[in-house]
Amino acid sequence: MNYQAAQFEISAAKLRDCPTDSVAEVAFAGRSNAGKSSAINTLTRQGQLARTSKTPGRTQLINYFRVDQGRYLVDLPGYGYAKVPLKVKDDWQVHLEHYLNAREPLLGLILVTDIRHVFKDFDLMMIDWARQNQLPLHVLLTKSDKLKRGAIQEALMKARKELEGMADASVQAFSSLKRQGVDILSQRLDGWLEPADEAPAEPAVDQ
Ligand code: GDP
Numbered sequence: 001m002n003y004q005a006a007q008f009e010i011s012a013a014k015l016r017d018c019p020t021d022s023v024a025e026v027a028f029a030g031r032s033n034a035g036k037s038s039a040i041n042t043l044t045r046q047g048q049l050a051r052t053s054k055t056p057g058r059t060q061l062i063n064y065f066r067v068d069q070g071r072y073l074v075d076l077p078g079y080g081y082a083k084v085p086l087k088v089k090d091d092w093q094v095h096l097e098h099y100l101n102a103r104e105p106l107l108g109l110i111l112v113t114d115i116r117h118v119f120k121d122f123d124l125m126m127i128d129w130a131r132q133n134q135l136p137l138h139v140l141l142t143k144s145d146k147l148k149r150g151a152i153q154e155a156l157m158k159a160r161k162e163l164e165g166m167a168d169a170s171v172q173a174f175s176s177l178k179r180q181g182v183d184i185l186s187q188r189l190d191g192w193l194e195p196a197d198e199a200p201a202e203p204a205v206d207q
Pocket of ligand 1: 030031032033034035036037038039078142143144145146174175176177178
């Protein structure tokens with residue numbers, strides 16, 4: 001897939017506002033400041049793309065970037081904005097849960113987290129959710145340029161341990177600053193978003 005061709009499509013407040021033509025989408029989730037916007041911008045080589053999601057008023061929305069016909073990257077609202085009142089946080093959680101539980105074209109989840117904080121509560125919640133719902137998961141440990149090689153390996157091992165027993169879960173180190181790990185991420189996304197020739201679209205889900 002050519003992720004550089006990604007274009008902003010729509011900001012959705014509710015599930016019913018999400019694109020109706022979607023056949024495959026992958027959602028990016030993460031605590032605010034984890035490096036989610038930077039990762040999306042690095043992947044798409046578009047410095048401004050995920051800025052949409054940071055526009056005041058849009059931080060609580062589900063932002064869609066179209067990669068190809070019916071194929072989308074989805075930027076979920078960043079979790080944990082300090083300035084957001086508790087009530088909005090509750091609403092956010094309800095929306096997110098609704099999206100994650102009910103969105104049929106959702107084929108995979110990218111969990112973005114700072115490699116120096118493997119894992120915080122929100123991350124564990126998302127991992128648990130993916131496990132319970134058998135949704136394929138890929139963890140991006142961002143800002144890997146902040147650590148030395150040994151510490152990166154340690155973080156990867158710690159993360160892998162947490163993902164143990166999951167049918168389709170993976171983890172990688174990633175740096176937007178150094179553009180490291182982009183190929184691995186692209187390949188994982190391709191596995192979800194590219195039209196499958198032989199395999200059924202949702203092999204991991206029990207119907
Ligand atoms: P978001 O809130 O998850 O979308 O996080 P941002 O992408 O806005 O990044 C939060 C902060 O971390 C910003 O100051 C970024 O410049 C910084 N950042 C993001 N990715 C990296 C990275 O790979 N390396 C380093 N050193 N800093 C990063």
